[in-house]
Amino acid sequence: xxWTAGILGILLIVIGVLNAVGGVLGLVGGLMVDKKNxxxxxxxxxxxxxSLLLSGNWLTMILCTLGGIFALVKEKPPVSPxxxxxxx
Numbered sequence: 111x112x113w114t115a116g117i118l119g120i121l122l123i124v125i126g127v128l129n130a131v132g133g134v135l136g137l138v139g140g141l142m143v144d145k146k147n148x149x150x151x152x153x154x155x156x157x158x159x160x161s162l163l164l165s166g167n168w169l170t171m172i173l174c175t176l177g178g179i180f181a182l183v184k185e186k187p188p189v190s191p192x193x194x195x196x197x198x
Contacts, residue, residue: 125164132160136174139181147181154178 139153155178158171 128160128164129167132157132164133170135160136170136177139174140177143177143181147184151178151181154181 135153136157139150139157141150142153143150154174158174158178161167161171161174
């Protein structure tokens with residue numbers, strides 16, 4: 111076994127670990143959307159960046175991008191209906 115096989119093996123392990131970290135970040139971001147939506151959105155966008163740089167997993171990138179954008183958008187508070195005076 112030569113030294114290039116050892117370096118390639120270590121490189122593949124590092125890529126696999128970083129992909130797992132990106133997946134965990136996306137999962138944690140998806141689970142905490144109700145409590146802290148801005149933090150969840152940022153975690154999901156970071157997960158997209160890690161996935162883009164390392165593996166190019168398109169399905170994960172699309173889903174986490176959409177989830178991160180929707181998490182960053184603030185929900186509008188419900189507006190009470192306008193009461194109109196009775197017609198005479």
